[in-house]
């Protein structure tokens with residue numbers, strides 16, 4: 285890249301796709317990320333993103349054996365399955381249930397990879413991710429799904445908030461808490477998959493949860509949690525891309541590093557404010 | 560004349576009746592042989608050791624859980640008709656079951672209740688907000704608190720916000736689950752005064768507590784629970800040595816205050 289002007293680089297298709305990717309990631313980090321914090325299910329994000337990896341591996345395997353299917357669909361199915369396991373488990377068992385499906389998915393992922401060694405790199409790429417390798421097809425799918433999640437979150441905003449705050453009260457006030465819980469957990473799991481190709485399963489947690497966790501410390505009302513989370517994710521992503529332009533480093537890693545650092549500073553800021 | 564007849568009928572319908580109710584989460588029944596009647600405008604305390612099924616009983620009354628034997632009726636309606644009874648009952652959950660590790664405002668909390676009653680998908684407007692603020696004032700809180708973070712309020716203020724949320728929908732029956740946990744004595748007294756006012760306006764109140772002492776001078780009846788009803792009636796009839804042993808499995812000393820009320824001294828059972 286060094287022998288190109290910045291302005292030239294900025295209009296390169298791969299760069300434009302990466303920028304679009306960052307914007308979509310920031311929307312997910314704002315909507316699903318904030319609800320992850322409210323509902324207190326951050327472990328689901330780790331579980332879902334790794335289960336998604338197993339789903340993608342399975343679909344790649346199916347492709348090798350003559351049943352071509354988009355790996356992202358497999359990823360979505362497995363992630364949603366994890367959300368349902370989490371929703372089915374009782375409150376005390378949620379984290380254990382997610383942990384076990386996490387472990388099971390990793391076993392499956394490694395099993396599938398061992399069956400298709402020649403294609404293993406395809407699966408590994410989802411573990412690490414690469415913003416610059418996003419294709420137009422990926423972007424269309426991510427845009428469509430992100431838009432859908434946004435609509436669902438807007439439509440059910442109050443219900444999601446109520447069950448996160450006080451599920452007993454929500455039920456008493458007539459909400460179908462179970463149904464909304466499954467819907468919300470699925471929404472979070474789906475968002476985790478939306479970040480998979482761009483930042484990789486390992487870093488999904490950092491990019492989806494850290495911005496909202498940081499903004500939750502700083503914001504003085506709910507609306508600001510969503511706004512700050514969006515801004516933190518967006519800025520982290522852009523800085524990641526900018527730095528990777530000068531140095532040969534992963535933009536996703538820089539972005540995640542920044543987002544998680546902001547979280548720790550926001551903790552400090554809150555302590556200093558004294559609340 | 561017609562009006563007089565209606566009024567008579569009104570009085571004859573009891574607020575809550577339970578007949579031979581049994582319920583369990585698994586095989587083992589958590590509650591059994593639950594038969595009682597609570598009349599309109601009564602103020603009843605439900606008490607008993609931890610895990611004795613107090614919260615479960617409230618959930619059965621709310622129709623969140625359904626008995627596997629027997630039936631509960633609220634204002635004459637079976638709890639199976641949830642949409643009928645929902646609008647009659649205001650509920651205040653145990654504060655320990657609430658998670659507010661995010662900047663939810665008092666406004667949000669109260670408006671969620673009003674919104675849920677209206678239909679959670681419908682937008683709430685200025686008029687609803689006005690009602691919410693009225694509810695906050697009615698529990699003796701300052702209007703300023705409306706835009707403050709719920710998590711930053713004191714325990715007593717939080718309880719009163721939850722009470723306001725329950726009252727905003729103008730219920731005929733109010734169910735409160737351990738409203739005094741983490742609440743200082745002055746706030747506790749404020750909540751009690753408020754409940755006394757509500758009763759004068761015709762609201763029936765059921766309150767779960769693990770320590771009945773602060774309530775003794777206010778309530779009409781006590782229900783002593785230990786998976787079944789150990790005793791139900793006037794405080795002095797219920798708080799006998801025999802009943803307390805059967806509920807708590809240990810003798811609890813009883814002292815009598817100047818006004819002649821029996822006060823159990825639980826110190827050994829409740830840490």
Ligand SMILES: Nc1ncnc2c1ncn2[C@@H]1O[C@H](COP(=O)(O)OP(=O)(O)O)[C@@H](O)[C@H]1O
Nearest residue numbers: 584585589607608609610611612613614615616
């Ligand atoms: N959702 C549940 N699933 C299984 N068991 C439960 C559930 N809720 C309560 N229990 C059990 O039922 C019993 C009564 O609980 P609860 O009604 O909460 O008691 P209390 O409110 O009197 O402390 C306890 O043994 C408790 O462990």
Ligand SMILES: [Mg+2]
Nearest residue numbers: 613614615653
């Ligand atoms: Mg309880």
